Amino acid sequence: xxxxxxxxxxxxxxxxxxxxxxxxxxxxxxxxxxxxxxxxxxxxxxxxxxxxxxxxxxxxxxxxxxxxxxxxxxxxxxxxxxxxxxxxxxxxxxxxxxxxxxxxxxxxxxxxxxxxxxxxxxxxxxxxxxxxxxxxxxxxxxxxxxxxxxxxxxxxxxxxxxxxxxxxxxxxxxxxxxxxxxxxxxxxxxxxxxxxxxxxxxxxxxxxxxxxxxxxxxxxxxxxxxxxxxxxxxxxxxxxxxxxxxxxxxxxxxxxxxxxxxxxxxxxxxxxxxxxxxxxxxxxxxxxxxxxxxxxxxxxxxxxxxxxxxxxxxxxxxxxxxxxxxxxxxxxxxxxxxxxxxxxxxxxxxxxxxxxxxxxxxxxxxxxxxxxxxxxxxxxxxxxxxxxxxxxxxxxxxxxxxxxxxxxxxxxxxxxxxxxxxxxxxxxxxxxxxxxxxxxxxxxxxxxxxxxxxxxxxxxxxxxxxxxxxxxxxxxxxxxxxxxxxxxxxxxxxxxxxxxxxxxxxxxxxxxxxxxxxxxxxxxxxxxxxxxxxxxxxxxxxxxxxxxxxxxxxxxxxxxxxxxxxxxxxxxxxxxxx
Amino acid sequence: xxxxxxxxxxxxxxxxxxxxxxxxxxxxxxxxxxxxxxxxxxxxxxxxxxxxxxxxxxxxxxxxxxxxxxxxxxxxxxxxxxxxxxxxxxxxxxxxxxxxxxxxxxxxxxxxxxxxxxxxxxxxxxxxxxxxxxxxxxxxxxxxxxxxxxxxxxxxxxxxxxxxxxxxxxxxxxxxxxxxxxxxxxxxxxxxxxxxxxxxxxxxxxxxxxxxxxxxxxxxxxxxxxxxxxxxxxxxxxxxxxxxxxxxxxxxxxxxxxxxxxxxxxxxxxxxxxxxxxxxxxxxxxxxxxxxxxxxxxxxxxxxxxxxxxxxxxxxxxxx
Numbered sequence: 001x002x003x004x005x006x007x008x009x010x011x012x013x014x015x016x017x018x019x020x021x022x023x024x025x026x027x028x029x030x031x032x033x034x035x036x037x038x039x040x041x042x043x044x045x046x047x048x049x050x051x052x053x054x055x056x057x058x059x060x061x062x063x064x065x066x067x068x069x070x071x072x073x074x075x076x077x078x079x080x081x082x083x084x085x086x087x088x089x090x091x092x093x094x095x096x097x098x099x100x101x102x103x104x105x106x107x108x109x110x111x112x113x114x115x116x117x118x119x120x121x122x123x124x125x126x127x128x129x130x131x132x133x134x135x136x137x138x139x140x141x142x143x144x145x146x147x148x149x150x151x152x153x154x155x156x157x158x159x160x161x162x163x164x165x166x167x168x169x170x171x172x173x174x175x176x177x178x179x180x181x182x183x184x185x186x187x188x189x190x191x192x193x194x195x196x197x198x199x200x201x202x203x204x205x206x207x208x209x210x211x212x213x214x215x216x217x218x219x220x221x222x223x224x225x226x227x228x229x230x231x232x233x234x235x236x237x238x239x240x241x242x243x244x245x246x247x248x249x250x251x252x253x254x255x256x257x258x259x260x261x262x263x264x265x266x267x268x269x270x271x272x273x274x275x276x277x278x279x280x281x282x283x284x285x286x287x288x289x290x291x292x293x294x295x296x297x298x299x300x301x302x303x304x305x306x307x308x309x310x311x312x313x314x315x316x317x318x319x320x321x322x323x324x325x326x327x328x329x330x331x332x333x334x335x336x337x338x339x340x341x342x343x344x345x346x347x348x349x350x351x352x353x354x355x356x357x358x359x360x361x362x363x364x365x366x367x368x369x370x371x372x373x374x375x376x377x378x379x380x381x382x383x384x385x386x387x388x389x390x391x392x393x394x395x396x397x398x399x400x401x402x403x404x405x406x407x408x409x410x411x412x413x414x415x416x417x418x419x420x421x422x423x424x425x426x427x428x429x430x431x432x433x434x435x436x437x438x439x440x441x442x443x444x445x446x447x448x449x450x451x452x453x454x455x456x457x458x459x460x461x462x463x464x465x466x467x468x469x470x471x472x473x474x475x476x477x478x479x480x481x482x483x484x485x486x487x488x489x490x491x492x493x494x495x496x497x498x499x500x501x502x503x504x505x506x507x508x509x510x511x512x513x514x515x516x517x518x519x520x521x522x523x524x525x526x527x528x529x530x531x532x533x534x535x536x537x538x539x540x541x542x543x544x545x546x547x548x549x550x551x552x553x554x555x556x557x558x559x560x561x562x563x564x565x566x567x568x569x570x571x572x573x574x575x576x577x578x
Numbered sequence: 579x580x581x582x583x584x585x586x587x588x589x590x591x592x593x594x595x596x597x598x599x600x601x602x603x604x605x606x607x608x609x610x611x612x613x614x615x616x617x618x619x620x621x622x623x624x625x626x627x628x629x630x631x632x633x634x635x636x637x638x639x640x641x642x643x644x645x646x647x648x649x650x651x652x653x654x655x656x657x658x659x660x661x662x663x664x665x666x667x668x669x670x671x672x673x674x675x676x677x678x679x680x681x682x683x684x685x686x687x688x689x690x691x692x693x694x695x696x697x698x699x700x701x702x703x704x705x706x707x708x709x710x711x712x713x714x715x716x717x718x719x720x721x722x723x724x725x726x727x728x729x730x731x732x733x734x735x736x737x738x739x740x741x742x743x744x745x746x747x748x749x750x751x752x753x754x755x756x757x758x759x760x761x762x763x764x765x766x767x768x769x770x771x772x773x774x775x776x777x778x779x780x781x782x783x784x785x786x787x788x789x790x791x792x793x794x795x796x797x798x799x800x801x802x803x804x805x806x807x808x809x810x811x812x813x814x815x816x817x818x819x820x821x822x823x824x825x826x827x828x829x830x831x832x833x834x835x836x837x838x839x840x841x842x843x844x845x846x847x848x849x850x851x852x853x854x855x856x857x858x859x860x861x862x863x864x865x866x867x868x869x870x871x872x873x874x875x876x877x878x879x880x881x882x883x884x885x886x887x888x889x890x891x892x893x894x895x896x897x898x
Contacts, residue, residue: 049767049768050756051765165765166761166764298892299892300891304760304764328825328827333626
């Protein structure tokens with residue numbers, strides 16, 4: 001057992017251990033917040049043009065009860081049944097998600113942009129019989145339904161719960177102007193109708209009975225992951241995992257997050273585990289007003305939200321912070337009421353973090369976690385010592401170690417694979433005992449991420465084990481190279497990979513998305529030469545129009561490697577050179 | 579005197595203008611549009627436009643520098659050498675007045691559609707309209723003297739005041755509504771932009787049937803000048819702004835603001851000053867043609883600008 005040096009760095013407002021969890025399950029936590037903050041606004045959905053709708057805590061609580069009643073009484077679902085949810089950030093999301101928890105069912109978060117094949121895999125794997133989907137993407141349903149066990153389809157409007165006229169106008173624009181409402185060719189029930197049906201059969205006793213058997217160790221959600229290691233698998237997150245991680249995250253923020261007073265901007269999609277736990281559960285628990293952005297593409301979609309609301313908190317990924325920093329309106333009028341920002345999902349680049357602090361005058365802290373850990377494992381401290389470039393220290397009641405290939409803990413400062421233990425670690429992978437056994441060993445989650453810990457207990461992520469490049473036997477970590485290349489003026493985004501090389505084993509390739517005019521290849525190389533050892537300098541630089549990215553904007557090195565191996569891909573070859 | 583029916587916000591004389599109904603409709607259109615534009619703005623947008631006065635200064639320079647000069651060069655280079663008839667100087671005079679007046683609300687609308695900086699556009703319009711009291715007569719004086727016609731005119735301050743009040747009040751009201759309710763603000767903005775879209779064909783529809791004769795009888799050099807001054811003004815102002823490294827959004831704004839002058843104001847000024855001049859219809863010729871073509875040119879330029887804006891937009895991944 002390690003001596004957990006980070007414990008000495010917890011500031012006075014952060015507990016070293018979580019007190020025993022006071023909630024029997026997630027619905028109890030949710031109801032607790034609802035009764036505490038009743039009349040306060042819980043969610044406000046903001047469209048790019050500023051049109052908006054809001055729900056109070058009381059309304060979310062009531063309507064999620066009704067949706068739970070619909071699932072159980074009308075559809076006849078039982079506790080533990082999986083319900084797939086495929087909707088963007090909108091007012092229906094919390095009602096649907098909380099309703100599923102209150103029904104004792106299992107939430108299967110699904111990316112709305114998934115293709116029919118991806119949907120088929122996820123729905124078949126999870127065995128979901130019920131799907132809640134945004135109507136805009138319902139055109140894929142005939143194919144999907146024919147190949148899965150989905151029996152019930154509920155369709156959600158993006159303008160659900162908006163004021164009537166505003167909702168009608170949005171609907172009209174979707175229908176006649178942008179033409180984004182396909183004809184739905186399968187049997188389905190409208191979301192508004194499900195609430196009516198639920199209401200007809202609702203009683204408070206019934207609804208509370210749904211979760212009597214639901215304990216902290218019961219399954220709450222299947223969160224699919226593993227796009228980076230091949231086939232997508234469902235991480236089983238229990239009620240206890242999600243409750244614990246919510247409380248851990250709040251506790252770790254200390255006085256940096258003020259109960260009942262924050263307004264958080266949720267631009268990341270809620271189907272992603274980071275936004276799900278941190279923004280949806282965390283800020284709901286904390287009594288915040290959540291500003292939901294259906295799509296932050298292009299980033300100018302966020303402008304009205306920043307204009308019209310006093311945003312105090314922002315969570316995001318490097319890509320989002322960088323995109324905002326590059327927006328003129330954001331530079332001109334940085335948010336006045338911002339209190340703090342949290343970055344996760346991918347490495348926060350130092351250049352982005354520094355520009356963010358400079359422009360907004362507020363702290364930005366980076367954290368680390370995985371879908372398998374609900375997701376938060378570590379975060380830098382808002383009210384204590386924050387070390388840039390590190391992902392901070394473990395959240396309360398969490399242990400991390402860096403180990404070598406034999407599972408032995410490596411000395412301080414030496415890189416090793418992170419393994420983690422705590423109440424937020426998943427139950428396992430859904431119906432994949434082999435994968436589970438490989439990943440969960442003796443209660444420790446093996447992350448596949450390489451990091452080192454300093455003597456204060458702060459962790460620095462070096463890279464993913466399988467992204468590491470081996471040049472002449474030297475370890476090259478793409479993150480390190482990307483960090484340097486990203487600092488070259490004119491470089492917007494960069495992805496670094498290793499490709500097989502006869503002479504050196506592997507060689508370093510950098511794919512750059514640049515501004516116009518782009519920096520020259522020589523500029524990049526020259527900059528790298530002053531900051532990196534010779535073997536780390538990219539041997540080849542490609543300027544590309546766009547980099548392949550995951551749904552939250554993480555640059556997909558695997559996709560770059562695929563492109564690179566798929567012979568001389570025309571796309572990359574054609575754009576070679578500056 | 580051949581009947582010249584022109585499109586104007588001001589009553590010229592009963593027989594020759596758009597009828598009362600169309601007149602009222604136009605006013606309402608413009609009011610609704612400006613109201614909608616206002617609902618898309620916040621005080622912060624204006625403070626930014628003023629806090630960084632470069633755009634404003636450059637716009638002032640292109641408005642009163644480039645436009646009259648362009649007009650003068652087109653007169654000397656195309657109109658005078660290639661036109662026949664004794665009334666060519668009257669046409670030239672009308673062109674000069676058209677080139678020397680400030681921008682109007684049409685430029686605000688096209689800036690909005692071009693994804694430009696509407697606050698800057700409105701500020702520029704107010705600014706150039708205020709300056710017009712001095713600058714329009716000054717530009718006219720200089721260039722008419724160069725042409726040897728030595729004209730001078732005084733703009734009634736009332737004319738300018740109407741423009742400014744008609745701009746500030748609906749914009750301020752729109753901003754107020756948005757502050758009170760962002761939903762109603764967004765609805766107004768949407769409504770205003772729909773009206774704005776209708777406004778363009780409406781203008782053309784009431785202009786062409788009345789003046790098609792004019793289109794047939796006008797000589798090509800006059801067309802060149804009526805079309806050229808807007809087109810050249812927009813292009814030159816755009817590249818000057820780009821050269822001075824203004825943000826593309828502001829460059830688009832200044833380009834439209836420069837090239838689109840206040841047609842109705844020019845017509846009103848001419849009518850007020852030259853109504854007793856037997857050649858008034860010749861003086862009105864370029865302003866009347868310009869008022870038609872600038873709408874068409876601006877619509878095309880807007881399409882180009884929108885495409886450029888889309889291309890320059892940050893692409894971030896599928897974060898839906």
